[in-house]
Amino acid sequence: MLDDRVGQTPAAPLTAREVDVLAGVAVGEPNKAIAHRLGIGPATVKSYLSSAMVKLGASSRGSAVQLAREANALP
Secondary structure, eight states: OOOTTTTSOOSSOOOHHHHHHHHHHHTTOOHHHHHHHHTSOHHHHHHHHHHHHHHHTOSSHHHHHHHHHHTTOOO
16 A cells, blocks of 8 residues: 555655666566676565665555656666
């Protein structure tokens, strides 16, 4: 479920790594593939994704991507 910040810029800006992870999610990459591409572990990908979801007020991977796009945070 989304909170009241839907469509608004995140309270804290997304880090470059959070954006990298969300970009992978946006094109359907699984966590393992994102991890391999970025040279980090799958658990670290989950951590970055979780942090981005909190900042965006998202409750799922898909809603995180949608909200990041609405905030013009994805390339």
